[in-house]
Amino acid sequence: MRKIMEQHKEKPEILMITQQSLQSENFKEILSRNTGTKITIIDNKNVSYHELIPEKYFLLVDFSVETPSDTLVYLKDNEKVLGKIMLNLGHDLDASELASWPHVKGIFGPNDSMEKLCQGLSAIISGENWLSRRLLDQLVNYYKGKEVHHVVEPAIEVELTRREVQVLQMLKEGGSNMEIADSLFISEHTIKSHLYNIFRKIEVKNRTQATSWAKRNL
Known part of the structure; x- marks a missing residue:
């Protein structure tokens, strides 16, 4: 137990947005035990989640449940977040969708094994990315295209009050x-x-x- 506590202190925490249930609690415990990382569940309907936010964290978003956009935007764009991890994502992302999630470190589908998930989370916590080569290539090409577009297109004036x-x-x-x-x-x-x-x-x-x-x- 003491060894596990020391591991938790050395590693940044993971906030997992999902539906609070006995199943998700058991899932969290398995992930925490296999990665040596403290994981805190933020219920997708909890409006008092602010008090659960640590100084620095990785955000693990369960896409099998619906989370209010305000909560999602606040947690994923917070300056305290070290990186985002997508869980149970049931479709392939294109580059523009992925670009709207800056600092995504990993993507896991609903059919990925527990072993693969724990392996990926451990790698991400250690500073690596867990993204396919195909996605990384798409991102590079996407941003190259944006740079060219930025050069040739004149700035657009937007009149805001x-x-x-x-x-x-x-x-x-x-x-x-x-x-x-x-x-x-x-x-x-x-x-x-x-x-x-x-x-x-x-x-x-x-x-x-x-x-x-x-x-x-x-």
């Missing part, structure tokens, strides 16, 4: 709709209206893309 800029800044910092509304002393409905207008102006489809845009441009 002062309030829209404030909302984007807070979105960039991981604020939920409710947190942004409280900070600006306006209703959550008004925040949703601002976000609708922002998405239209900067030509994005969701919060993740808007956050990425804000990080590049604000």
Whole structure:
């Protein structure tokens, strides 16, 4: 037991977003025991997850359950996150989808074995990536294409109101709709209206893309 505790202290923690259940608790214990890493479950419906966030962590996202976008964006774009790991991803990602998840360290499908998952997590915690060569090649080509596109395309002027800029800044910092509304002393409905207008102006489809845009441009 003492040896396991010492291992946990040496390694960064893993936060696992999934549905809290006896099955997920057993799954967590198996992963923790085989990787020597502390793993904390964040229930996908828990609104009080902020108090569970450590100083530094890897984020393990279970795609077999639905997680509120506010929670997901906050945890995956938090400055404390060392890397993201996708679990039970049931489809192949293209490069643009993968690029919307910066610092992804590994992807595991629903048919991957426990042995492969533990092996991959151990490698990731040690500083390696667990991504296929095909995906890495796609990413390289994707970013090369973006660089060329950036050179040949002129900058596009986007006219945002002062309030829209404030909302984007807070979105960039991981604020939920409710947190942004409280900070600006306006209703959550008004925040949703601002976000609708922002998405239209900067030509994005969701919060993740808007956050990425804000990080590049604000």
